[in-house]
Amino acid sequence: MLEVKNLVKKFGDVEALKNLSFSAQDGQITGLLGPNGAGKTTALRVLYGLLKADDGVGVINGIDSQKDPIGARKEIGIFPDKFGLYERLTAREQIAYFADLHGLVGDAKMQAIEKVIKRLDIGDIIDRRCAGFSQGQRMKVVLAQSLVHEPKNLILDEPTRGLDVMSTRILRDILIELKEQGTCILFSSHVMQEVAALCDKVIVIADGKIADEGTPQELCERTGKESLEEAFVTLIGSDEGIAA
Numbered sequence: 001m002l003e004v005k006n007l008v009k010k011f012g013d014v015e016a017l018k019n020l021s022f023s024a025q026d027g028q029i030t031g032l033l034g035p036n037g038a039g040k041t042t043a044l045r046v047l048y049g050l051l052k053a054d055d056g057v058g059v060i061n062g063i064d065s066q067k068d069p070i071g072a073r074k075e076i077g078i079f080p081d082k083f084g085l086y087e088r089l090t091a092r093e094q095i096a097y098f099a100d101l102h103g104l105v106g107d108a109k110m111q112a113i114e115k116v117i118k119r120l121d122i123g124d125i126i127d128r129r130c131a132g133f134s135q136g137q138r139m140k141v142v143l144a145q146s147l148v149h150e151p152k153n154l155i156l157d158e159p160t161r162g163l164d165v166m167s168t169r170i171l172r173d174i175l176i177e178l179k180e181q182g183t184c185i186l187f188s189s190h191v192m193q194e195v196a197a198l199c200d201k202v203i204v205i206a207d208g209k210i211a212d213e214g215t216p217q218e219l220c221e222r223t224g225k226e227s228l229e230e231a232f233v234t235l236i237g238s239d240e241g242i243a244a
């Protein structure tokens with residue numbers, strides 16, 4: 001389970017988060033939907049301990065991510081907003097490096113790597129250097145490194161950006177499979193269709209605050225609109241920065 005409680009974060013004069021609270025449950029896909037600049041990346045970075053909030057906490061399976069960042073990291077897989085790969089490493093070395101960071105050793109490490117290679121079907125590229133990989137191949141390697149330690153929670157920041165239809169479908173299928181196995185999945189997006197198709201719960205965020213939250217159906221019912229897109233426009237007052 002993932003929670004943020006009363007997050008406040010300022011960058012100079014910019015108030016990125018204004019007392020933001022929400023949670024994501026196990027066995028569910030929760031979407032953080034909001035226009036550009038709404039505060040999605042900032043909230044996720046605080047949650048996984050990369051950024052210190054001015055106030056409030058990020059909690060991962062009951063662990064405060066600022067008080068115990070190492071304990072919290074064990075419980076999560078992170079698919080960050082900018083997925084830089086070490087271009088000179090092979091995909092296998094890349095994944096092994098993350099396995100090391102998570103404290104996997106010996107046979108357990110080897111088995112975990114083989115398992116994730118199979119799961120993501122990356123046997124054909126596993127011993128190639130990452131330089132020159134396509135966006136789809138990069139996505140799979142980043143996902144593999146975020147899943148190698150089999151975390152109970154997965155946080156993804158705009159995971160489908162730059163992906164073609166096929167790679168997006170592969171990613172969606174994996175997220176659904178993980179959810180069915182009980183993983184708590186939280187992802188940010190400004191792509192409406194993706195959120196409507198995948199999410200059990202949607203948290204609509206604008207200007208650092210929650211505008212509303214619920215199932216896509218609940219949001220439509222509450223706003224009296226037929227589509228999530230129309231509901232969103234009603235809640236936010238604009239569709240600027242949002243893709244259909």
Ligand SMILES: Nc1ncnc2c1ncn2[C@@H]1O[C@H](COP(=O)(O)OP(=O)(O)OP(=O)(O)O)[C@@H](O)[C@H]1O
Nearest residue numbers: 011014016034035036037038039040041042043190
């Ligand atoms: N390091 C930083 N320094 C200054 N301002 C920042 C910094 N990081 C974020 N901000 C500001 O905080 C606000 C929220 O940004 P954030 O990246 O969290 O939004 P977002 O919802 O993820 O947007 P996007 O969809 O464009 O990625 C924006 O006004 C942004 O310019």
